[in-house]
Amino acid sequence: MKVLIVYLSIHHGNTKKVAKAMGEVLNAELAKPWAVNPEELEKYDLIGFGSGIYWWRHHWALLKLVEDLPRMEGKKAFIFSTAGMNIPWYNHRALRRELKEKGFQIVGEFSCRGWDTNGWLAKIGGINKGHPNEKDLERARRFAKELKRNLHPFHPKS
Numbered sequence: 001m002k003v004l005i006v007y008l009s010i011h012h013g014n015t016k017k018v019a020k021a022m023g024e025v026l027n028a029e030l031a032k033p034w035a036v037n038p039e040e041l042e043k044y045d046l047i048g049f050g051s052g053i054y055w056w057r058h059h060w061a062l063l064k065l066v067e068d069l070p071r072m073e074g075k076k077a078f079i080f081s082t083a084g085m086n087i088p089w090y091n092h093r094a095l096r097r098e099l100k101e102k103g104f105q106i107v108g109e110f111s112c113r114g115w116d117t118n119g120w121l122a123k124i125g126g127i128n129k130g131h132p133n134e135k136d137l138e139r140a141r142r143f144a145k146e147l148k149r150n151l152h153p154f155h156p157k158s
């Protein structure tokens with residue numbers, strides 16, 4: 001199974017920790033959006049898209065990448081994020097819509113809290129200090145294992 005995780009993590013490296021934890025479980029290649037060659041996406045069985053949430057959506061470069069892709073009918077994808085306020089149904093909606101428009105099949109979504117010192121929050125040391133923590137990362141690993149299991153339902157559980 002070939003997996004690619006496309007991610008951006010510009011604030012505190014919060015989402016990078018999640019991307020790496022998932023990447024280890026899935027044996028995935030990790031790439032930034034600008035390093036992705038759309039023509040090569042065909043060779044992956046599963047593609048993850050994630051970033052911090054900036055102004056209630058994923059990073060614009062991730063959204064732009066998906067917007068510029070050709071149609072990817074039935075290609076399996078998952079979404080992930082870290083955010084100051086962990087409200088995935090809301091925070092993921094722009095990327096979710098964009099992926100669906102391109103024909104991706106979204107097979108899972110993951111999110112957790114991330115240390116946030118944006119704007120005035122810096123004055124109080126931010127919120128969610130220490131997140132993602134080990135518990136968050138363990139949840140990310142479990143999510144990734146579940147994705148793996150669902151892609152290969154006849155393999156023994158690992």
Ligand SMILES: Cc1cc2nc3c(=O)[nH]c(=O)nc-3n(C[C@H](O)[C@H](O)[C@H](O)COP(=O)(O)O)c2cc1C
Binds near residue numbers: 008116
């Ligand atoms: C410019 C900026 C805007 C942000 N906007 C939001 C937001 O709208 N909602 C939210 O929950 N968190 C927001 N955050 C907090 C980040 O989503 C959170 O810190 C995230 O974990 C950052 O991930 P990163 O370290 O991988 O970049 C914002 C942070 C920055 C720097």
